[in-house]
Each structure stands twice: as C-alpha cells, then as structure tokens.
Amino acid sequence: MELTTVEPTATVDEVVAVIERDGGVIIRDFLDPATLAGLTADLGPVVDALPFGVDEEFSGIRTRRLGGIFKHTRYADAVVRNPLYRETAERFLCIPEHIWLGEDRIEVTPTVQVGVTQLIAIYPGEGAQPLHRDDSVWQWRHPEGGRQARAQIMVAVSDFTAENGGTLVIPGSHRWDDERAPRRSEAVSTVMSAGSALIFIGGTYHGGGTNSTDDPRIGLTMSLDLGYLRQEENQYLTIPVEEARVLPEDIQKIVGYEACPPTMGWVETDGVMRDPHVLLEDEFDSAAQVNMGARAAS
Known part of the structure; x- marks a missing residue:
C-alpha cells in the first residue's frame, strides 16, 4: 500500500x-x-x-x-x-x-x-x-x-x-x-x-x-x-517571554502563550487568573481576563 x-x-x-x-x-x-x-x-x-x-x-x-x-x-x-x-x-x-x-x-x-x-x-x-x-x-x-x-x-x-x-x-x-x-x-x-x-x-x-x-x-x-x-x-524555555514578544500574535498563541478552555495554562497577575498571553501585551482587556478567572473560580 x-x-x-x-x-x-x-x-x-x-x-x-x-x-x-x-x-x-x-x-x-x-x-x-x-x-x-x-x-x-x-x-x-x-x-x-x-x-x-x-x-x-x-x-x-x-x-x-x-x-x-x-x-x-x-x-x-x-x-x-x-x-x-x-x-x-x-x-x-x-x-x-x-x-x-x-x-x-x-x-x-x-x-x-x-x-x-x-x-x-x-x-x-x-x-x-x-x-x-x-x-x-x-x-x-x-x-x-x-x-x-x-x-x-x-x-x-x-x-x-x-x-x-x-x-x-x-x-x-x-x-x-x-x-x-x-x-x-x-x-x-x-x-x-x-x-x-x-x-x-x-x-x-x-x-x-x-x-x-x-x-x-x-x-x-x-x-x-x-x-x-x-x-x-518545552516552548517556554525554547522561546521565553522576551523572545516571544517579537513573534506575530497568532504564532505567540500557537506555541503556547494561550490558555486552553476552560482554563488550562493560566497565569496569576495581581491576584487574578489570566490568559498567559497577557504577559506579551503592553495593555490588555482586564474585564475579559477577569471573566476567565471568575469562570475558573466558580
């Protein structure tokens, strides 16, 4: 065959x-x-x-x-x-x-x-x-x-x-x-x-x-x-945050800087469970990220 x-x-x-x-x-x-x-x-x-x-x-x-x-x-x-x-x-x-x-x-x-x-x-x-x-x-x-x-x-x-x-x-x-x-x-x-x-x-x-x-x-x-x-x-050691910041956004996410639903892979910032992509962003939608944490907490 x-x-x-x-x-x-x-x-x-x-x-x-x-x-x-x-x-x-x-x-x-x-x-x-x-x-x-x-x-x-x-x-x-x-x-x-x-x-x-x-x-x-x-x-x-x-x-x-x-x-x-x-x-x-x-x-x-x-x-x-x-x-x-x-x-x-x-x-x-x-x-x-x-x-x-x-x-x-x-x-x-x-x-x-x-x-x-x-x-x-x-x-x-x-x-x-x-x-x-x-x-x-x-x-x-x-x-x-x-x-x-x-x-x-x-x-x-x-x-x-x-x-x-x-x-x-x-x-x-x-x-x-x-x-x-x-x-x-x-x-x-x-x-x-x-x-x-x-x-x-x-x-x-x-x-x-x-x-x-x-x-x-x-x-x-x-x-x-x-x-x-x-x-x-291990993509996070191969491509650490400092290097991942210069990648295109879709590539950042596909190599792992994105949570898998419902909340797999989150990171804590300011006491809130957030999508790891926030580590690569200068600004982020805090309301959207809080929703993710709230869903996990519930």
Whole structure:
C-alpha cells in the first residue's frame, strides 16, 4: 500500500478522509518556492553548524536536529497557517466535550498548540529509525475513544526518496491496538518533492529511513497537539517571554502563550487568573481576563 498524494487544491474534507483511512497523506507543493527558499536560507546555516546526534538507537549518529524553529525563521509561520494543515489538525483535535459547572452542563472545545518543531537533516550513512508512534510521549492508549492527541507534519525541504531516508510510514497503523508491534516490512517510504508535505496523526507508526545516497535528506517537522497536554518540546524555555514578544500574535498563541478552555495554562497577575498571553501585551482587556478567572473560580 502506498501513501496517497493529493494536490494543494484539495479540500480539508478530502485530506481528513485520506488520513482517517490511511493514517497519513502527502500534499504536493504544500509550500511555495519562495517560502521553501526562505526556510533553507534561514535554517540551513544554523543546522549545518550543529554536531551530529549521539543516540544511535533513535536520534541518529549521522543526523542533525534543530529545534525552536519559530525563533529562527518567520518562513515556518506558513506551515501552521496553511488551512490544509491547521484546519485538518483542528478536525482531529478540537472535538467538543461536555462538563458540569455546578448545575450547568457546558460545552468545552480544546485549542491546539505546537508541541514540537525540528529541522531534521539525515546524512549519508544514517540507518533507519525504529518505527514508533509520536503520541507515545504521553503514553497514549489505542484506541482512545476516537480522540487523537497530535497531528504531525513533515515538510520536505529537499526531495524525499526511498533511497535517501524518506519518512517510513505504515498505512493503516493508526487503527491498531497497543499489542501489535510494527514491522519494517509493513512500512512504505514517503516519496515527495521539495515543498511537499506529509501530514499524519499521532497514532500512525513511522520513522526516519536509511540514507544510502551521497546527499542529506532535509525535512521540517512540527506538531499541533491538544492544548491541554504538556508540550514535547518545552516552548517556554525554547522561546521565553522576551523572545516571544517579537513573534506575530497568532504564532505567540500557537506555541503556547494561550490558555486552553476552560482554563488550562493560566497565569496569576495581581491576584487574578489570566490568559498567559497577557504577559506579551503592553495593555490588555482586564474585564475579559477577569471573566476567565471568575469562570475558573466558580
């Protein structure tokens, strides 16, 4: 079984349908050439200066990894702003739930947040990564009542092929329980041109492939996760308040400077529970923030 490739003109409904069936989908030409060139120019010199990994089992010893992507480039903003990724992630993650608040039954819908960002350069001679599920960072169980924890994307900064380490994916593995082990023979290689992207969910088994060519395979990966889960990459240390203040407002919020309803992630200022985004604002609507605290207190 091969991964399905759709055009950038595909609808969110079409993308979601393929992911529900296969666990992942390739979007051809997800990023335009100018954005791709900007990513390469901004991130290439930084990752080239990094040492190789020292974890032969998982992270690789012929692989360089750069985190904290949003503090290095504004071209990455286009990834989380693209509706084929953002709205697809929201379809899987932003599922309303009902809770009781006293005698009132209210509907609460979680937000999404960035959980991890990495530019991953797999160099010649690197072996394949063990197949794994990314939602295992929360020890997520499968099936979990239909709710997903993560929607991941891998953008090809260079061409992905079966020979250079294109991400291995086991189609349909998102439907497996936790007793079934992944086998390499079940995996297919992600083959896509630079600028294209693989979108998959947290329960899909995948891993970096073997690079048997003479050139590095470079990909930009990031995740959108449920807003009430701990972020895999600690964004608040990677992008502290002082650095977050200069980011665009929507990027500030998506990396975690926003509370998840009803009140997950609040901060106290002047004795009031407030949305953490106030720490990045010169002025804020005190009434709106007090309402948030009052709702939590009740």
